[in-house]
Amino acid sequence: ADPDSLQDFCVADLNASISINGFPCIPASKVNASDFFFALSKEGVTNTSNLNSSVTPANVLAFPAVNTLGISMNRVDFDLGGLNPPHSHPRATEMGLVAEGSILVGFVTTSNVYYSKVLTPGEVFVIPRGLVHFQKNVGNKKGIVFTSFNSHMPGVVIASTTLFGSQPPMPNEVLTQAFQVDDAVVNSIKSKFGS
Ligand code: GLV
Ligand code: MN
Numbered sequence: 284a285d286p287d288s289l290q291d292f293c294v295a296d297l298n299a300s301i302s303i304n305g306f307p308c309i310p311a312s313k314v315n316a317s318d319f320f321f322a323l324s325k326e327g328v329t330n331t332s333n334l335n336s337s338v339t340p341a342n343v344l345a346f347p348a349v350n351t352l353g354i355s356m357n358r359v360d361f362d363l364g365g366l367n368p369p370h371s372h373p374r375a376t377e378m379g380l381v382a383e384g385s386i387l388v389g390f391v392t393t394s395n396v397y398y399s400k401v402l403t404p405g406e407v408f409v410i411p412r413g414l415v416h417f418q419k420n421v422g423n424k425k426g427i428v429f430t431s432f433n434s435h436m437p438g439v440v441i442a443s444t445t446l447f448g449s450q451p452p453m454p455n456e457v458l459t460q461a462f463q464v465d466d467a468v469v470n471s472i473k474s475k476f477g478s
Contacts (some may be wrong), residue, residue, distance in 0.1 A: 284375050284412060284433050285353035294318050295343050295350035305435070306343065306350050321346040323358040323429065335365035336420075343435040355435050359428040361386070361420035367428075368443055369417045375437035377410040377430050379418070384426025390416035415442060448476030 294314050295306035327337025339345075342355040349355050355375075359367050361384060379388070381402040388408045389399035401421055402408060410416045412433075420426040446453060447469075458469045 285351070285435060288351045288353070292319075292348065293351045295347035297344065297347055306347070308350070309347075318348045321348075323356065326425075326427075327358065327360040329360050329362040329365055334368060335362040336360065336367045336418075338367065342432075342437065349435045352435060353433055355432050355437065357430045357432075359418065359430060361418070361426035361428070363420065363423070363425070365420045365426065367418045368441060369415050370439050370441040371413055371415045372410075372432065372434070372437035372439055373413060375432035375434035376412040377416070377432055377437070378407060379410075379428050379430040380407050381405070382427040382429055384420050384424060385422030386426050386428055387419045387421045388416070389418075390414045443472075444476050447472045450477075 293308035296309045297306060299307040301307060321341050323339060323341055327339045329335050329337045337360045339358040341357065343350045381404055383404055385401055385403055387399060387401050389397060390410050391397050392414060418428055446458065452473060455466050455469050459466055
């Protein structure tokens, strides 16, 4: 989904003082072999929230070599019952490979149709660009999913935190009307997402 490159590579200078769409390149003379390699070998820390999951990105911010190449990855770790909560990527289609575990993968189309399947190691899935999706570990051991994107920076909109955790907060009169619940319900959800 990203624009075509105009050269072989453009390893990002993340600290450049100019601001463009993407990042400027570090000079080719300063690029080393190590720039083009990145480890997603480490298990993420899954116990920092009740989601029991962890996303380790290999996007342009973590792996500057993908700058302008229209590609990136994540590693997603799941403890028992772990959930990567409903979210969407405004700038990329996602394709994922289940490496370990039994993972329920679901997404909803713009026609409000829900598609889902439980995947096991070696199986892959695709999430069309922009659609809300999730993964949940439904097996009896840890899970690992490697996801890939056709953008160096897919972006992520997490449904729960977008609506209930923004700063400043979205007004209650919007959320009570949208979800047809009262202020107490909205306040309760907001309190869990820091808004
Ligand atoms: C999974 O949905 C991911 O965005 O890595
Ligand atoms: Mn995703």
